[in-house]
Amino acid sequence: MNAPFSPGRGFQDPVLGPQAVFRSVLSAMSRPGNIAPVPDAGVEGPAAAPQEVLAILLALCDHETPVWLDAALRNAIAPWLAFHANCPIVDDPARAAFGVLRACAGNPPLSAFAAGEERYPDRSTTLIVLAENLTTGASLFLEGPGIESRARIAPAGLPDGFVAQAQANRDLYPRGLDFLLFAERGICGLPRSTRIFTEVR
Amino acid sequence: MYVAVKGGEAAIAATHDLVAEARRGDRSVPELKVAQIREQMKLAVARVMNEGSLYDEDLAALALKQSQGDAVEAAFLMRAYRTTLPRFGSSSPLDTSGMAIRRRISAAFKDLPGGQVLGPTYDYTHRLFDWTLAEDGEARIAVPEADAPLADNMPRVPDILGDEGLMEPEAAPAGDPAPADITRDPAQFPAGRDARLQMLARGDEGFLLGLAYSVQRGFGGNHPFAGEIRMGEVPVRFHPEELGFEIELGDVTLTECQMINQFTGSSETPPQFTRGYGVCFGQSERKAMSMAIIDRALKTRELGEEAAYPAQQEEFVLYHCDTIEASGFVEHLKLPHYVDFQGELELIRKIRREQDEQRARMAAEPEGAEA
Numbered sequence: 001m002n003a004p005f006s007p008g009r010g011f012q013d014p015v016l017g018p019q020a021v022f023r024s025v026l027s028a029m030s031r032p033g034n035i036a037p038v039p040d041a042g043v044e045g046p047a048a049a050p051q052e053v054l055a056i057l058l059a060l061c062d063h064e065t066p067v068w069l070d071a072a073l074r075n076a077i078a079p080w081l082a083f084h085a086n087c088p089i090v091d092d093p094a095r096a097a098f099g100v101l102r103a104c105a106g107n108p109p110l111s112a113f114a115a116g117e118e119r120y121p122d123r124s125t126t127l128i129v130l131a132e133n134l135t136t137g138a139s140l141f142l143e144g145p146g147i148e149s150r151a152r153i154a155p156a157g158l159p160d161g162f163v164a165q166a167q168a169n170r171d172l173y174p175r176g177l178d179f180l181l182f183a184e185r186g187i188c189g190l191p192r193s194t195r196i197f198t199e200v201r
Numbered sequence: 202m203y204v205a206v207k208g209g210e211a212a213i214a215a216t217h218d219l220v221a222e223a224r225r226g227d228r229s230v231p232e233l234k235v236a237q238i239r240e241q242m243k244l245a246v247a248r249v250m251n252e253g254s255l256y257d258e259d260l261a262a263l264a265l266k267q268s269q270g271d272a273v274e275a276a277f278l279m280r281a282y283r284t285t286l287p288r289f290g291s292s293s294p295l296d297t298s299g300m301a302i303r304r305r306i307s308a309a310f311k312d313l314p315g316g317q318v319l320g321p322t323y324d325y326t327h328r329l330f331d332w333t334l335a336e337d338g339e340a341r342i343a344v345p346e347a348d349a350p351l352a353d354n355m356p357r358v359p360d361i362l363g364d365e366g367l368m369e370p371e372a373a374p375a376g377d378p379a380p381a382d383i384t385r386d387p388a389q390f391p392a393g394r395d396a397r398l399q400m401l402a403r404g405d406e407g408f409l410l411g412l413a414y415s416v417q418r419g420f421g422g423n424h425p426f427a428g429e430i431r432m433g434e435v436p437v438r439f440h441p442e443e444l445g446f447e448i449e450l451g452d453v454t455l456t457e458c459q460m461i462n463q464f465t466g467s468s469e470t471p472p473q474f475t476r477g478y479g480v481c482f483g484q485s486e487r488k489a490m491s492m493a494i495i496d497r498a499l500k501t502r503e504l505g506e507e508a509a510y511p512a513q514q515e516e517f518v519l520y521h522c523d524t525i526e527a528s529g530f531v532e533h534l535k536l537p538h539y540v541d542f543q544g545e546l547e548l549i550r551k552i553r554r555e556q557d558e559q560r561a562r563m564a565a566e567p568e569g570a571e572a
Binding site: 005014015018019058062063064079082083085086 | 282285286287288289290291385441442443
């Protein structure tokens with residue numbers, strides 16, 4: 001073991017904290033392309049991950065939701081996550097209910113994660129995808145449920161090949177993965193129903 | 202023809218104020234404290250914890266205060282709150298053989314190891330009012346300490362019978378799978394015993410009591426014996442993965458009842474006693490006993506008996522025993538059904554009109570004019 005384990009803090013209010021964070025995730029998923037701020041619910045954990053992402057994991061995960069993390073992130077936050085949420089951490093992306101994807105070497109392809117079943121398309125992985133920001137990257141144009149006509153985001157620092165794979169993910173509908181892009185304290189939902197274009201049609 | 206109701210929101214807001222006023226009652230009377238309910242109405246608190254499916258005496262006491270003592274309304278508050286709590290994991294199975302006994306009796310065996318410990322029970326009261334309780338002032342309580350502590354060894358009675366091979370063994374299903382969790386996956390029928398016991402544990406005490414009574418009166422059963430009833434504190438233990446060992450989280454008060462029933466045996470198995478099991482939070486003997494009687498009644502499938510009576514019919518018992526579901530559906534009748542009812546009204550008027558017209562037509566036809 002490296003440094004002694006520090007539990008940091010879970011939610012300031014164990015009922016209202018997760019409710020508020022869930023609300024912002026719900027808002028992000030309902031209105032893809034809109035940036036929903038993640039409220040400060042008092043969660044404090046290892047600095048290796050954005051504190052808002054840790055708060056989202058605490059709000060959504062429990063002892064029945066396996067989580068996938070890349071190796072470095074796992075070393076940094078798995079003990080903290082186990083202490084606060086008791087969620088299983090899995091190696092196999094296909095078994096993950098949630099995951100955190102960052103731009104780093106050795107990421108599995110999105111097809112390795114769970115895309116759900118015909119009868120239960122919801123039994124799929126929801127990925128929190130970390131970006132540097134949502135404004136200076138190449139434009140992505142979004143259409144679909146929850147978007148009035150078209151929305152635009154410009155995420156920078158996404159994992160390699162993410163956009164192309166996310167577009168391919170749309171073909172699996174109603175199966176498929178769902179994504180929450182995170183940057184600078186805000187989240188942008190990309191549910192499987194959203195169509196992603198790299199140029200205006 | 203939907204009639205819009207004006208001012209609805211204001212009226213609804215006013216109901217909250219009226220409830221607050223009704224709840225407070227006469228202002229010259231001191232307001233109830235949650236701690237008073239928790240300490241001095243422990244049996245009501247136990248019922249609310251059971252039917253609310255949540256062990257928290259303070260919350261249950263608050264629920265009773267908030268609902269003016271309506272146990273069903275209080276249980277509803279507990280259930281709703283339960284859904285907001287983070288799910289951290291499952292404790293290790295509670296070991297009631299290690300209970301810190303406060304009450305332990307058997308109607309089947311007079312002399313049992315550890316003895317009969319009567320404990321705090323209403324069984325021997327004469328059901329006469331104690332007027333001293335109506336006076337203000339401190340209650341006079343004098344419980345002398347016993348000469349010796351209770352026996353360490355208080356084995357469970359069915360275990361004693363089991364050693365002789367006379368009792369239907371209680372064995373985990375092959376592979377010892379995790380028990381069903383009815384709060385995650387709705388029970389499907391036929392239901393496994395784990396799901397049945399969970400549903401009974403949170404079931405309405407009155408409904409289960411009535412059904413248990415029906416079993417005893419002959420509607421489904423065999424005459425049960427109270428093999429053992431025990432009440433006391435049991436530690437709750439949890440095994441965090443990162444620690445690698447079990448830790449104790451605290452105690453809960455449980456009441457456990459084991460009913461012993463007859464079984465005639467078959468060509469394969471010699472006659473043996475069968476079990477009924479009941480367990481619940483707090484001191485809730487009537488509930489634990491009713492639950493145990495019905496647990497046995499619902500074993501018809503496993504024991505090859507015919508399910509002839511309501512208490513033996515799984516779907517009837519388990520669908521209707523949940524307090525919150527039952528009160529929800531019964532009380533939903535108060536919601537507007539104006540359109541449905543309008544439809545019924547039109548229909549009944551139309552049928553009567555047509556019948557009147559038919560009668561008038563037949564009366565107008567000359568006699569003997571048949572086609």
